[in-house]
Amino acid sequence: xxNFIISFCLFFGLSFDGLKPGDIAPDFNLKNxxxxxxxxNQFEDAKGFVVVFTCNHCPYAKLYEDRIIALAKKYRSKNxxxxxxxxxxxxxxxxxxxxxxxxxxKKKKYPFPYLLDDGQKVYPQYGxxxxxxxxxxxxxxxxxxIGAIDDNAKHSEEVKKKYVEDAIESILNGTEPEVxxxxxxxxxxxxxxx
Amino acid sequence: MKKQINIVLACFxxxxxxxxYSQSSRVxxxxxxxxKQEILTASDAIYVLNFWATWCAPCVEELPLLIxxxxxxxxxxxxxxxxxxxxxxxxxxxxxxxxxxxxxxNEVIVLDDSDEPDWINKISxxxxxxxxATLIFYQGRKFxxxxxxxxxxxxxxxxxxxxx
Numbered sequence: 001x002x003n004f005i006i007s008f009c010l011f012f013g014l015s016f017d018g019l020k021p022g023d024i025a026p027d028f029n030l031k032n033x034x035x036x037x038x039x040x041n042q043f044e045d046a047k048g049f050v051v052v053f054t055c056n057h058c059p060y061a062k063l064y065e066d067r068i069i070a071l072a073k074k075y076r077s078k079n080x081x082x083x084x085x086x087x088x089x090x091x092x093x094x095x096x097x098x099x100x101x102x103x104x105x106k107k108k109k110y111p112f113p114y115l116l117d118d119g120q121k122v123y124p125q126y127g128x129x130x131x132x133x134x135x136x137x138x139x140x141x142x143x144x145x146i147g148a149i150d151d152n153a154k155h156s157e158e159v160k161k162k163y164v165e166d167a168i169e170s171i172l173n174g175t176e177p178e179v180x181x182x183x184x185x186x187x188x189x190x191x192x193x194x
Numbered sequence: 195m196k197k198q199i200n201i202v203l204a205c206f207x208x209x210x211x212x213x214x215y216s217q218s219s220r221v222x223x224x225x226x227x228x229x230k231q232e233i234l235t236a237s238d239a240i241y242v243l244n245f246w247a248t249w250c251a252p253c254v255e256e257l258p259l260l261i262x263x264x265x266x267x268x269x270x271x272x273x274x275x276x277x278x279x280x281x282x283x284x285x286x287x288x289x290x291x292x293x294x295x296x297x298x299x300n301e302v303i304v305l306d307d308s309d310e311p312d313w314i315n316k317i318s319x320x321x322x323x324x325x326x327a328t329l330i331f332y333q334g335r336k337f338x339x340x341x342x343x344x345x346x347x348x349x350x351x352x353x354x355x356x357x358x
Binding site for chain 1: 311
């Protein structure tokens with residue numbers, strides 16, 4: 001019964017407000033730019049995940065492209081998987097189409113999967129509202145951090161706080177990150193409704 | 195003859211710099227500290243802050259609706275400020291040409307500050323940081339719309355909240 005109540009609350013919590021630190025993130029099954037589908041449970045040895053809702057067109061997403069690539073390279077050997085998901089409707093923003101995603105992934109040599117949230121069902125479950133919007137999960141898919149990659153989008157050389165790296169380090173050290181949520185400016189997720 | 199040409203050139207130069215000056219004078223760049231002191235703590239009007247950027251497509255689509263609403267409103271206590279999150283290095287090359295092209299004469303403030311996580315929360319705890327977003331505040335009450343307004347009715351409804 002208790003389990004049922006917890007699942008019930010979790011279900012409605014997820015449906016309406018999105019994830020909060022401490023929640024269990026839902027898995028997904030989305031198409032990658034290489035044509036294969038990707039789920040979190042495929043990564044059996046993963047010690048954690050960095051799920052980044054990002055896209056091609058948004059200037060803030062572009063500002064962070066190289067930093068996301070650097071994160072993936074830095075933590076690959078430590079079994080932290082970076083997974084990028086484009087949540088935008090390509091009919092609203094053609095630059096965020098699957099073909100254009102493939103081109104960008106190839107051009108930038110993305111060392112991580114770049115998935116399309118086809119049908120836009122995943123981003124609302126996470127509660128992503130913009131690009132980029134990051135969710136750091138531990139091996140059990142428990143959310144340890146939500147928000148910005150760091151505290152300075154425009155000038156990477158002036159970054160003082162590396163929120164995502166701190167969250168990853170906390171997973172690797174078995175501790176809790178000091179900052180569990182930090183906001184950043186971003187492009188609203190594009191749907192036909194708005 | 196040469197003297198005359200020089201005078202004409204000088205006149206053009208003066209006209210040109212004056213025009214440049216008038217265009218840049220309505221665009222100011224503020225740090226968050228300055229923005230907070232001057233705008234967020236002001237009580238002389240009902241402030242409507244529209245957070246936008248020239249690179250944000252839905253923001254650009256929404257602007258005419260906001261501008262028209264404020265041009266036709268009969269409440270003199272309402273004050274619209276377009277708070278741009280454009281890069282400060284692109285004010286001259288992007289922002290001002292955009293304002294000129296669209297004949298926008300409203301007050302524009304470029305909010306330029308690092309530590310976004312901190313100032314986004316101070317502007318509105320509800321705001322996740324996506325653009326566009328519009329904040330209305332007066333005497334300690336504030337309302338946020340983190341969306342693009344698509345018609346006059348929804349904008350009116352949003353603004354009217356402050357009167358109730």
